[in-house]
Amino acid sequence: MAKSKGARIVVHLECSTCRTEDLVSKRKAGVFRYTTNKNRKNTPSKLEINKFCPNCNKHVQFKEIK
Template sequence: MGKNKGARINITLECVCKSPKNINKRKNGIFRYTTSKNRRNTPNRLELNKFCPNCNCHSTFKEIK
């Protein structure tokens, strides 16, 4: 008999600083973090403030999948 999947799921966080107005960019591209969250405690999409090496500053990362 298989085990239950449980309440924790893996999610991907993507930077929202992809705008071209950002002048002090190091390089082009999209930066992503992976983490896990509890599905029962946080049913809506997660937003965290983390460091983005593309724009060289702290910015908001939103859950994409």
């Protein structure tokens, strides 16, 4: 029998400013993403974490995407 998925799932975090703004001062074109995991039972809502974006060259808010 197959095991259940469990409470932990892999989620992708995407830079919110790279997605909405096309800045000329970026280091490179594109959208930067982080991969992490979260517990579905403890955190049912989408994650929002401040992390460093190398494209924006500053700390910005990263939001969970599907």
